[in-house]
Amino acid sequence: MTMMKAAVVVIAAFFTTVIAQDMKLPPRFIVQPNRQYYFKTDDATFTQELPCRAEGIPEPYYEWKKNGESLSVGTRGWNYKTNSGGTISINGPDFNDEGYYQCLARNTDGMVAVSTIAFFQRSRAGAFPYNQTVETKVVREGENVTMVCSGKPQFPYAAPNPTIQWELYTPASGSVKETQAILADDKRRQVDESGALRFAFVTRDDSQPNQQYRCSAYNSFLKLSVFGSPIKLSVDTNNPLTANAPKLMYKTAPAPSSGPSVVFLKGQNRTLSCIFAGKPVPTVRWYKLDANGREMNPDGIVDKTQNLAIQGVTFDHEGTYRCTGSNTGGSQSAEIEVVVEAAPFWTKTGLPKNTNVTAGDDFTFECGTEGIPAPEKPKFYSNGVELDLSQPRIVYDVQEPTKFTLKNVSKADLQVFQCNVSNKHDYLYASVYLNVLLRTQLLVDPEQNIVYETEDKPTNVRFNCSAKGDPITPLTFTWMYKTLDTAKWVPLPAGGPYTFIMDDDHVVDLDISLEKGSVHVEYKCVVDNGYVPVEVLASLRNKDAAVIVQTAEFPYWIIAVILAILVIIIAIIIIICLIQRNKGETYPVDEKERAAGRDPEKELADSGFSDYKRPDAEPVAGSRASLTDVDRDSIKPLDSDNDSMAEYGDIDTGKFNEDGSFIGQYGTDRKKAPTGYQNAAMSEV
Known part of the structure; x- marks a missing residue:
């Protein structure tokens, strides 16, 4: 196949001849055992599996350990399950099979993945201390009473933990003839967390002839109940309580x-x-x-x-x-x-994950956990063996004990790391591999420019894109072009003047026919291994064509900001003008008086012009202040016979003209009284 109709091509065929000798991948678990299993003894039909399956290159093989020691699978009891990787199974286990099991997935290069630890535990249903003597409780009707299993408010040893139940039963010849369970949603009779049965108050119906109470511990795995000692309840009905706080x-x-x-x-x-x-x-x-x-x-x-x-x-x-x-x-x-x-839980960095790192880069393994109480610092392992953190290329800070960094990794560093963190409540465990990838290498010039003249226009041009990478990761080739309007890179569609040519040498070239329509100017080929991409840049230009300058789009938002600022400034100016316009009136006479060292307010008070008051508040916008706020009905008309200047008290006649006015007495150079003041006087008349 030499012609491709897609812009994205995955190259894998080239590496098929070198997989067997060059490709390596550390083992990783697909399935591993749970942390807890129960089994029955004395039951030959009981079968239990402990699952374990891993993948890697080369194919891993398996080893099991019990209580830290190698387990001889196939010699007694345990056998590998066919076509199930490292899964083992056992038929009819006995007491000796109880213990802690762990699966190891190894390869021939010494890399080891280690599973979680599974506790294979024998299920038990321990019995209560049994007392053949029936305990009798006599209770007044309406009073409360408490019953405990065999006199002890704790469960018998059992695995898994049992469920405590109570029942009212009738013994008959050593067997239970009739039972009545105490319902779990009975508010008057409740079983507390210690397993005791508590009556808020008793009724006469709680005491039945020939019936007794007893507790039972039910094992859900064994589907078996064990019973406590019987208790007889006798209710005294002679003087019942009708109410009780x-x-x-x-x-x-x-x-x-x-x-x-x-x-x-x-x-x-x-x-x-x-x-x-x-x-x-x-x-x-x-x-x-x-x-x-x-x-x-x-x-x-x-x-x-x-x-x-x-x-x-x-x-x-x-x-x-x-x-x-x-x-x-x-x-x-x-x-x-x-x-x-x-219990320990993973922090925001999360559960550690399998990591692919390019050769020459650094690898950091972080086992970040929190818990209350605070977990102990993690223990790190490499291929199942405790890691020596003092190695020259390992950077480990005791102030940050949850991580370490391996510097400048190479193919020789392929391995599986583990970490274990615990506090008094539980533990956390993680196993991840470090896979080192060869850096993707371009096999062509990373910049390719073709310039042609109109008179010597070629029929076709070809840009080369060739690379090689790590055998474990296929390469993805993507041709793109740069748009003139937005200057963005977008995938180049196949068809028209564009043809993608691939051969068997990990090459995806771009062939452009200049006779099949207009073409773009700038191109690039992105080669990606899924981790670190590399690029080939290419350009195709007509030397005689006018150069198209790509201009950035004008930032219209700047205009919007400027307009908003102008509106704010205009609003501020209008507000200032309104404030100035609404100020109160000024009195030039007062200014002259004060300039001459006099106090006009005091003189007004002393001179007897008691009808005049200065305004207490600013005048309404557009109006003039009145010389008095006295009721106009109380003002005497000017032609009154009683109108005399003597009514105003002692008068300094030196301040008045012969006609009784004071015009001109407060400034010899004054040519005209202020208009505002004249209007105020006329307003009073």
């Missing part, structure tokens, strides 16, 4: 090793429980206290038995919770302090 019987308690607080683990589903005695059955409400002790609605769901169920615990669930039981007789509250801790 709430009284706390049980609340979620801390584990013996967790101190005064209940410890939740991040990500778990947990339940807080408060069981109150009382008649009628108290209603339980839940609150979470804020920093000031105020009650808030908690983040959780109250189930049918009035417990607070929290799904997916987060650090925000830490704090003090309050449960309040209420009925017609009153209420009672209790508090539970919750602390949230965490």
Whole structure:
């Protein structure tokens, strides 16, 4: 095939002759065992598989370890499963098969991938200490009572953990003739987290002739129940209680090793429980206290038995919770302090991943985790063996113990790294490979320019694009052209004047026919191995053609910004003008008086012009201030017989003219009174 009709070509055929001797890929797991398995003993039909399958070049082979020692698969019990890689299976396991198992995937170059550790555990259903003597409890009707399994409020040893149930049964000749289970959603009779059965109050129906109560621990894996000692309940009906105030019987308690607080683990589903005695059955409400002790609605769901169920615990669930039981007789509250801790979990860098690095670059392996309490610093391994972090090319900082860097990697550094991090709650484990790729190498000139004259225009031109890379990664060749309007690189479509030519030498050339239409000017070939691309740049120009200068698009947003600024400036100017226009009137006479060292306000007061007041507020825009705000009806007419200047008190006649006016008395060089002042006087007349 010599002609290609696509711009993207994947080259792989060239490397088929060198795969067997040059291609290498460290082993990596496709499937590995879970961390927990249970098995039955004394059951020849029971079969269990531990899955393990990996891939790599060369094909990996497998090894299993039990409790850290090599396991002889095929000699006793365990056998490899056909066509399933390293998966092993066992039929009819016994006590000796219990232990910790781990799968190793190796290749002939010494690279090893190590799986998670699987605990293969024998399932058990331990029995309660049994007492043949029937315990009898006598309770007044309406009172509360508590029953515990065989007198001890803890479970028998079992694997997996059992479910505690209670039932009312009738013994008959050593067998159970009739049973009645205590329902899980019965608010009056509840099984607490310790397995005890608690009655908020008893009724006469709780005591049945020839019937007894007993607890059972149910193993879901074995589908088997073991029973505790029987308890007989006798209800005294002579003086029944008709009502009883709430009284706390049980609340979620801390584990013996967790101190005064209940410890939740991040990500778990947990339940807080408060069981109150009382008649009628108290209603339980839940609150979470804020920093000031105020009650808030908690983040959780109250189930049918009035417990607070929290799904997916987060650090925000830490704090003090309050449960309040209420009925017609009153209420009672209790508090539970919750602390949230965490098994190790991956930080934002996430679970370490298999990594391909180009030769000559650096490789960093980070095993970043958090947890409460803080995890111990990671332990690093290479091919299953603890890594020596003091090697010359390894950079490791004890202040950042969660990572190391391997400098200037080469093909000799292909290997599988592991890390293990733990705290008191659990551990995290990761196994990733380092694969080193040869850098993609161009086999042609990275810049190819063709210039022709119109008189000597060629029929066809050809740009070369050839490269070689690592055998493990096929190369993708993409031809692109640069647009004149946006100056962006876009894939070049096949057809018209363009033909892509590929031969068997990892070459994808571009052939351009200048007789089949207009063509572009600038081209490039991108060769990508999926990690680091390389490019070949090419140009095709007519020497006689006018040079097309690509101009950047005018940034019209600048005009918008300038216009916005102008609008703001104009608005500010208008506001200033309005403020100046609305200022109050000025009085030139006052200015003259003050210039002469006088106080016009005091003189007005002393001279008796009591009808005149200076305005208390600025005049309305466009108006003139009045000389007085006295009611006009109280002003005497000018022609009144009683109108006399003597009414205004002592007058300094030296300030008035012969006709009684004072025009000209306050400035000899004054030619004309201010218009504003004259208008004010006329307004008064």
